[in-house]
Amino acid sequence: MSKKFWETLPQGSVVLEAGSSAKFKTGTWRSMRPKWIEENCIQCMFCWMYCPDMSVKVNAEGKREGFDYDYCKGCGICALECPGKKGNKAIVMEEEGK
Amino acid sequence: MGKIVAVTGNEACAYALKQINPDVCAAYPITPATDLMQRFSGYVSNGQVDTELVLVESEHSAMSACIGAAAAGGRVATATSSQGLALMWEMLYIAAGTRLPIVMPLVNRALSAPLNIHGDHSDGMGARDTGWIQIYSENAQEAYDNLVQSFRIAEHLEIRVPAMVCMDGFIVSHSIERVEYIDDADVKNFVGKFQAVHPLLDLEHPKSYGPLILTDLYHEYKRAQHEVMTKVPGVVLEVAAEFEKMTGRKYGLFEEYRLEDAEIAIVVMSSAAGTTKDIIDQYREKGVKVGLLKPRMFRPFPFTQIAEALKHVNAIAVLDRADSFGGYGPLFSEIAGAVMSMDHKPAMINKIFGLGGRDYLPEQAEQVINELIKISETGKVGAIKEYIGVRE
Ligand code: SF4
Numbered sequence: 001m002s003k004k005f006w007e008t009l010p011q012g013s014v015v016l017e018a019g020s021s022a023k024f025k026t027g028t029w030r031s032m033r034p035k036w037i038e039e040n041c042i043q044c045m046f047c048w049m050y051c052p053d054m055s056v057k058v059n060a061e062g063k064r065e066g067f068d069y070d071y072c073k074g075c076g077i078c079a080l081e082c083p084g085k086k087g088n089k090a091i092v093m094e095e096e097g098k
Numbered sequence: 099m100g101k102i103v104a105v106t107g108n109e110a111c112a113y114a115l116k117q118i119n120p121d122v123c124a125a126y127p128i129t130p131a132t133d134l135m136q137r138f139s140g141y142v143s144n145g146q147v148d149t150e151l152v153l154v155e156s157e158h159s160a161m162s163a164c165i166g167a168a169a170a171g172g173r174v175a176t177a178t179s180s181q182g183l184a185l186m187w188e189m190l191y192i193a194a195g196t197r198l199p200i201v202m203p204l205v206n207r208a209l210s211a212p213l214n215i216h217g218d219h220s221d222g223m224g225a226r227d228t229g230w231i232q233i234y235s236e237n238a239q240e241a242y243d244n245l246v247q248s249f250r251i252a253e254h255l256e257i258r259v260p261a262m263v264c265m266d267g268f269i270v271s272h273s274i275e276r277v278e279y280i281d282d283a284d285v286k287n288f289v290g291k292f293q294a295v296h297p298l299l300d301l302e303h304p305k306s307y308g309p310l311i312l313t314d315l316y317h318e319y320k321r322a323q324h325e326v327m328t329k330v331p332g333v334v335l336e337v338a339a340e341f342e343k344m345t346g347r348k349y350g351l352f353e354e355y356r357l358e359d360a361e362i363a364i365v366v367m368s369s370a371a372g373t374t375k376d377i378i379d380q381y382r383e384k385g386v387k388v389g390l391l392k393p394r395m396f397r398p399f400p401f402t403q404i405a406e407a408l409k410h411v412n413a414i415a416v417l418d419r420a421d422s423f424g425g426y427g428p429l430f431s432e433i434a435g436a437v438m439s440m441d442h443k444p445a446m447i448n449k450i451f452g453l454g455g456r457d458y459l460p461e462q463a464e465q466v467i468n469e470l471i472k473i474s475e476t477g478k479v480g481a482i483k484e485y486i487g488v489r490e
């Protein structure tokens with residue numbers, strides 16, 4: 001007898017595949033988009049550390065680059081924490097779709 | 099051969115846990131369960147068990163730590179009562195939904211307000227819908243035996259469902275009774291080696307517990323959880339049969355006492371069943387055909403089996419040691435559900451008794467049987483739900 005769909009689900013909703021969250025593009029939730037202003041950036045990496053979604057890209061030299069918009073939810077934490085340079089933020093939040 | 103001892107229900111359960119030697123226990127003290135874990139922590143301190151005892155700041159944390167330890171792949175136990183169980187509420191659902199075979203003695207106690215530390219079933223009944231197996235014990239021997247069996251039941255690979263083993267606070271937890279202990283080696287052999295399913299500590303196979311499951315799959319997971327509960331009675335009976343082979347002590351989904359030819363019956367759980375049996379014996383001597391049905395497994399509730407056992411009875415009194423305010427007593431509702439499938443429906447009454455540790459006296463059982471005799475003769479039921487043993 002073939003199993004019903006609900007009988008094939010893993011017991012206790014355990015996800016048996018490692019790294020499966022990569023398939024879940026949380027970027028679709030975003031209503032606000034962080035914008036990086038490179039000239040104000042002091043490379044302190046606060047944004048990288050605070051981002052709950054690993055959406056701050058870092059290059060091979062360990063320098064901060066752009067954002068990974070596939071996963072960035074637009075929470076704005078990076079913009080809030082960014083010290084910027086001489087009072088000018090290196091991250092600002094802009095309305096999505098503008 | 100085991101040994102015969104004089105111990106309290108708590109002592110017997112602590113001893114069972116010592117013999118089982120779980121990997122992790124996380125617990126927080128609460129009367130009347132405090133004494134159980136306190137005794138067990140003595141075994142931990144004396145190096146008589148290998149258990150990692152996690153002392154936490156609340157019962158919510160106790161159950162959370164148990165969930166973590168069970169997901170990591172360990173055999174896990176805890177114990178609680180009353181407000182402690184109430185504080186665990188959200189974690190109870192998570193343990194069951196995640197299918198973690200945690201075992202927990204629940205020393206039944208009333209819920210606040212007003213504050214009361216004595217025995218009734220309000221705590222257990224409040225957790226009846228959490229997805230845990232619930233087994234109720236009449237005395238210390240049953241509590242000990244049920245606890246040993248519960249590890250096998252909860253951990254059974256076909257089900258993997260957490261289990262509560264209930265006993266009446268103080269009446270059983272703190273009264274000294276004759277208990278027959280099973281030999282350490284036999285308990286160890288009976289319970290067997292713990293088999294982890296999808297342990298987090300299996301680093302070769304990384305996995306995640308507790309994902310977000312929305313409208314596309316949640317309904318299906320609950321359907322699967324419902325299905326697994328239908329398999330529990332079979333497992334409980336299979337484990338009971340093996341237990342009987344080892345100890346000679348017989349357990350079922352419920353106990354029937356002089357029920358076979360009974361015309362009227364009382365349904366009651368836990369310690370009150372003992373008193374009721376004595377009174378039934380007295381009425382039997384007078385020629386009254388009265389019997390008792392004592393549910394052992396309350397979750398899942400064995401509806402069809404109970405309907406079969408009660409099918410020849412004319413009138414039933416269901417005694418609840420908990421109230422569902424604005425509804426019938428929780429046990430009454432289940433028995434009514436069981437009766438629904440019968441062709442010949444017996445008359446039914448519901449008595450709420452013994453709340454907050456109020457003594458259940460022989461006179462109360464007599465009062466109920468007298469009422470059942472009258473109902474059986476006249477076919478007339480007065481009030482369906484009533485409190486008994488109330489000071490008026
Ligand atoms: S907005 Fe939030 S999610 Fe997006 S990069 Fe900044 S901290 Fe990360």
Ligand code: SF4
Pocket residue numbers: 036040041042043044045046047048064078081082083084085090091
């Ligand atoms: S927090 Fe601001 S200044 Fe610091 S690295 Fe990120 S963008 Fe640059």
